[in-house]
Amino acid sequence: MNEKLHFTPEEMRKMGYQVVDRIVDHLCQLPDKPVTRNSSPAQLEKALGESLPEQGISFEKIMQQLDEVVFSQIMHLDHPRFFAFVPGPSNYIGTLATFLASGLNVFAGTWLEASGPAQVERVTVDWIARLFGLPKTAGGLFVSGGSMANLTALAVARQVKLGGPSERATVYFSDQTHSSVERALKILGFRQEQIRRIPSDEAFRLSAPELEVQIQKDRSQGKQPFCVIANAGTTNTGAVDPLETLVKICNREGLWLHADGAYGAPAILSDQGRKLLKGIESVDSLTIDPHKWLFQPYDTGCILVRDSQHLKMTFHILPEYLRDVEGKETEVNFCDYGIELTRSFRALRLWMSFKMFGIESFRRAVSHGLEMAETAEKTLRRSLYWDVVSPAQLGVVTFRFAPDSMHEEMIDKVQQQIVNRMIREGYAMVSTTELKGRTVLRLCTINPRTTKEDIQNTIQKMEGIGREIYGI
Numbered sequence: 001m002n003e004k005l006h007f008t009p010e011e012m013r014k015m016g017y018q019v020v021d022r023i024v025d026h027l028c029q030l031p032d033k034p035v036t037r038n039s040s041p042a043q044l045e046k047a048l049g050e051s052l053p054e055q056g057i058s059f060e061k062i063m064q065q066l067d068e069v070v071f072s073q074i075m076h077l078d079h080p081r082f083f084a085f086v087p088g089p090s091n092y093i094g095t096l097a098t099f100l101a102s103g104l105n106v107f108a109g110t111w112l113e114a115s116g117p118a119q120v121e122r123v124t125v126d127w128i129a130r131l132f133g134l135p136k137t138a139g140g141l142f143v144s145g146g147s148m149a150n151l152t153a154l155a156v157a158r159q160v161k162l163g164g165p166s167e168r169a170t171v172y173f174s175d176q177t178h179s180s181v182e183r184a185l186k187i188l189g190f191r192q193e194q195i196r197r198i199p200s201d202e203a204f205r206l207s208a209p210e211l212e213v214q215i216q217k218d219r220s221q222g223k224q225p226f227c228v229i230a231n232a233g234t235t236n237t238g239a240v241d242p243l244e245t246l247v248k249i250c251n252r253e254g255l256w257l258h259a260d261g262a263y264g265a266p267a268i269l270s271d272q273g274r275k276l277l278k279g280i281e282s283v284d285s286l287t288i289d290p291h292k293w294l295f296q297p298y299d300t301g302c303i304l305v306r307d308s309q310h311l312k313m314t315f316h317i318l319p320e321y322l323r324d325v326e327g328k329e330t331e332v333n334f335c336d337y338g339i340e341l342t343r344s345f346r347a348l349r350l351w352m353s354f355k356m357f358g359i360e361s362f363r364r365a366v367s368h369g370l371e372m373a374e375t376a377e378k379t380l381r382r383s384l385y386w387d388v389v390s391p392a393q394l395g396v397v398t399f400r401f402a403p404d405s406m407h408e409e410m411i412d413k414v415q416q417q418i419v420n421r422m423i424r425e426g427y428a429m430v431s432t433t434e435l436k437g438r439t440v441l442r443l444c445t446i447n448p449r450t451t452k453e454d455i456q457n458t459i460q461k462m463e464g465i466g467r468e469i470y471g472i
């Protein structure tokens, strides 16, 4: 029994060192471990399906169980050969920041309760806003991820442009837009009839002419167009919507322009990305997701808004039991800028990482991701067995195993079979997606620890599997 839920300093240190050792071993041994791991619900139910323990057991025993049946059963999204979906190539400083913020149990909701952390968040948000060329009026906050950032941004857009829910309001985005946008709209009460999914062009970018036609059509039918959501790097292909054109259209039409940069926005740190993302400095709101391409642990998203007062205007409510925290105008209460009142000190992860590595290291790390996708594309183009469907773009390349003699239906099937075999074998993790009705393979290469050999060997393995399946 330990009714104070507390330990001696020696006990705490001993347990803490065990945790640090686990993490360091994980990070150092990762490249030699399999990427994937599969167990059935029945196996795990057997291993973990116990009743709520009445008495405690030792820390060592818990760690042993974690090693054997919990952490041994995770796919490593931070593995240098994890190329599926969007990898999570976190970094150790971000991990330590999470540990510190949680150990000190920082309440990052109000200035009164954590002024130092509030200032760190303010500074970090400001650094990011500057990276994207947003004006001094811009502000934002850290949230749990890209989905929450998109939800926050769309709530602001609705408040500023419509003043609240509107039956007539319509919203526009391409068919390549991440599902979190549609989910956010659903949460905010928009119906399917209010959503305009504009077909993307050949390069998987939002078609601006089609957008303009749709806006005019809606206006003529008495609808109220109010918001366009642009992709600053789609999840499928890394395509960037024509941001500069969209800025012009939205300015002319008086629409809110939100950019979902959850995947691709950090490419601004590279020369190539800066060119592709031109126009991003003029959006009304921008989602970025540091737990993807800014190398932070999960639960680190960020929303930036061109005029920070718009966040406050949307979310600020002052109940009587919080009157004591309402400070001076210059003191930021981040709970007034978003959905969460009690919020953890997420900003510390990026602040410590930027300070420890310097932005120059981040520039190289991001550029490396772009280069790895180019290596993949070159490797694929050298072989007769592959068709490149979308070229290396913001760290993503899509392609198909498609020998000349193979017919369309078979090609679709083979891609899935290749992925299934890769998951079983564990050397690398790749995923499929669908582009214009065709199943394709996709590599996302943003891990700064991925090597050229990782890419080449992965493609070679997939090619071997494809040839074996097809018998060539």
Ligand SMILES: Cc1ncc(COP(=O)(O)O)c(C=O)c1O
Binding pocket: 086, 144, 145, 146, 147, 148, 150, 178, 180, 233, 234, 235, 260, 261, 262, 263, 264, 289, 301
């Ligand atoms: C473009 C884009 N937007 C939004 C999201 C959702 O982000 P999160 O998973 O952090 O909620 C993702 C996730 O992959 C994404 O790629």
